[in-house]
Amino acid sequence: MTNNADPNFSRIIEVFINRIQGLKMSFPIVINAFENSEKEIQQKFINFASQQSITQTDTTITIPLESATNFKQLWQENMSLSLASNIIKRNFIISLVSEFDIHLANLVKAICLTKPEILNSSERHLSFKELIQFKTLDEARNDIIDREIDGLLRDSHAEHFKWLEKKLGIDTLRKFSSWSNFIEITERRNLFVHCDGCISTQYLTICQENNVDINDYKLGAWLQVDETYFNNAYKCIFEVGVKLVHVIWRKLKPEERESADTALNNLAVDILTSNDYLLANLILDFAMQEPSIFKKMADGTKLLVILNKAQTLKWEGKNQDAIDNLLKDTNWNILSDEFKLANAVLIDNFDDAYQIMKKIGNNSKMISKIHYREWPIFREFRKSQQFLQGYEEVFSEPFDQPSLLNEEPLMPLSNAENN
Template identity: 35%
Template sequence: MNGEGLNENLHRFLRHLDSIKDTLPMTMLLLKPYQKKATEKFQDFLKNNIDEIEDEEGKKSISIKYEDSKIFETLSKNFEISDLASKIIPESLFVSLISQYDAFLNKLLRELFKIRPEYINQSERELTFSELVKFESIEDAKEYIIEKEIESILRKNHIEQFDYLEKKIKIPLRKNLPIWTTFIEITQRRNLFVHCYGIVSSQYLKVCNENNCEIGETKLNERLSTKLPYFISAYKCLYELTTKLTHTIWRKLLPDDIKNADRSLNDICFDLLSAEHFKLADILLEFGCNQKNHFNDSFKNVFVINQSLSKYLQKDKAKAKLIIDSKDWSASSDDFKLAHLVLTEDFENCYKLMAKIGNNGEVDKENYKTWPLFSELRKENKFKETYKSIFEEEYTVLEIPKRPVQELIDDLTAKNPELKNKTVKKELSNKQIRDKEEISVMK
C-alpha cells in the first residue's frame, strides 16, 4: 500500500485551487470595461434627460419624460447588474474554494478507508435485511456503508470533521496549526454567503469567538465582503491546511512509503518557489524540515536547501545563510555543495565546482536553466562562460510559459496602454501570481 491516492487527491485539489485563484482577477479585469460602459451610459442619460425639482417643503425629486422612462429603467437596471457583479463574482468564487475543499475531504476519507479498512469495519452503521438483499456481494454492501459514512461526516461542521479524523487516526491534527482559526472563519463566512447573502449571524459570531478567530469589530447583521486580499488569504489557508493534513495522514498511516511522501512534499515546495509564492513555500518548507523522519539525508537536505533558497530569493540573505550554514555540507554530494556555495555567494568556487561536475554529473543543463537556485547566478557573465565551456553551447534563457492571467494582462495593456497607469493587484503585476498583497503600477 502506498500514498498514490493521497498524492493524486491533494494535487487535484491544489490545481483546482490555483484555477479558482487565477479566475478571480481575470474575471474582474474583463468585468471592468462592462461596468465602466454601463456606468457612463447611465450617468450621461441622467445628465441629459433628468430634471431635478423641489416641492414647497424643500423635498427634492427627479422628473423624467414619459417616453424616456423605459430607457431610464433599462439603463438603471444595467448599472445595478454590473455593480452587483463585482460583489457576487468574488463571493461565488470564494464559495467555490470551500466547495473544492469539501470534495477534497470526500476523496481523502475514501483513501483513508482504503488504507485502513478496519476504520469502516468498526462502523456501527446498520443495514436492514431489505437493504442487504439488494447487494450482489459483500463488497457492494461495504461500498454502500462507506458512502453513507462519508455522507454523514460531510454533513458535520468543519470542526466536527476534524474531531472525527483525530479520533480515527489517533493523532492531533490541529496542534501547531496557527492557520486553524482562519480556516474556521472562512468556512463560517462561506455559510453566510450561501445561506444569507453574507449577513453576519449570531451563529457566525458565536463560532468565531469560541475559536478565537480574528473578526475585529464585526457586528450582527453587518454584510461581509470578499475583497482580493481576503480571497488570497483564504486560498493560502486551504493550500497550507490540505497539504499539512494529507502529509500528516500519509506519514502516520503509511510509514513505509515515506520516500514518496518526502518527494511529493518537496515537489509542492519547489513549485511554490518557481511560482514565487514565497510565504507559502516558507510555511511548507518549515513543515517539511520539522518532520521527525525523512527517507534519508538527501531528502532532508533538499528541504533545508530550499528553505534557505526561499529566503535568498526574498533578499533575506542573512537568514538564508543562517539556515544553510546550520549544516555541514563537506561530506554531501556535489549538487548540495554547489547549492551551499550559491546561497553563501561564493561564486568563484561555484564556477570551479560547475566545471568539476561537468556535463554528465549531478547537475545538468535543465537544472542550470530552471532551478530557482541559479536565478541570480545566471545574470553573471562568468556563469554563461562556464556553462559554455561545460556544454559547448551558448547559454540561452529558457522561456517558461506564462500563466493565463498574465497573458490576459499583457494583451489588455497592449491594446489599452492607459491600463499601465492604473493601480492593480500584485497578483496581476508579475510573471507569476505573487504572495504579496498589492502593487502599484505608478501613475
C-alpha cells in the same frame, strides 16, 4: 471521489491543488471582466444622462418623460451588474470551501480503504434487503464508506477534524498555524450560502471558540470578498488541505514515508517556481517543524528542504544572515558537488560555483541543462558572468542560444547519494 482499492495519497493532493489553482487563476479574470463591464455601463449611463437633460439634486432626479424607459433600463443594468459582481466574488469562496470538502471526502475514502477497521464503530448499517442488492462485498463496503462520508460532511468543519483525530489517534490536526483562519473562511462561506453574508450569532460563537480575531465584526454586519481576502483564503485552504493529507499519509502508510517526503519537497519547488514565496514558506516550515516529518526524513531530502527554505528567504529579500544561519549547521564540503553548488549560489559565492559547475560537467543525474536554465535556486547566479562562462564551457553553447529540443521537462533536484 477516489475509488482506487489502493489509495494514492499523492494523487489526492495533486487533484486538490489542480482544482483550487483553477479557481485562483479564474478569480482575477472574472473580476476584471465584471469591473470592465461595470465601467462600460456607468459610462453609457453618464452619456445618456448628459444627452437627455437629466438633472440631479441631493434628493431627486429629474428625467424627461420620453427618456424614462431607457433611463430605467440603464439604471437596472448598472444595479444588477454591481450586485452580480459581489455575488460572483462570494461564490469563489463558496467554491473554494466546496473543493476542500470534495478533497476531504476523497481523503476519508482513502483512509477507510487503507484502514477498514475504522468502520467497525460506524453507525452506518445495511439492511438485508439493501445488502442483497450488491453484487460483491466491495460494493457493499463502498456504500458503507459513502454513507459515512455523507454523514460526516453534514457536520461542521471543526467536527470533521475531531472525527479524523479520534479515528486515527492524531492529536495535532487542529494545531495548524492557519486553523483559526480556516474556520473563519468556512464559517463565512456558510454565511454567504445561508444568510446572504450577514453576520450571525452562530458565526460569532464558532469563531470565538476557535480563537478567530473578530473584534471588528458586529452582529448584523455584512461580509464581502475582495481580492486580498480571496488570495489569503486560497493560501489557507491550500495549506490546510496539503498538511492534512501529509500527516495522515505518514500515519497510515509509514512504508511510503520517503515518497511522501519527496512529494512534499517537490511541491515546495513547484510553488517556488511560481514565485509564491509566502505559500512556499508555509509548506517548507511545515516540512521542517512538524515532528512527524523532518526528523524522520532521509538525509538527502532533508538537505533539499533546507536549501529550498534558504532560497525562499533569499527571494523574499531576507537578511543574508538568516540564510547563512540556516545553512551553517551543514558541512557542505563533504557532500556531493551538486549540493556544494546549491550552497555556493545561495551564499553568492559565484567564483566557487563556477568551478563546481565545471567539475560537475554535463552528465550529472541531478542537475541537467534545463535545471541551470529554470531552477529557481540559480536565479541570481544566471545573471553573472561566471555562470554564462561556465554554461558555455559545460554545454558547448551560449546560454542565450539554447538547443533544448531533446531536454526533459524541469524536475526538482533529486535526492542523490551524499558523497
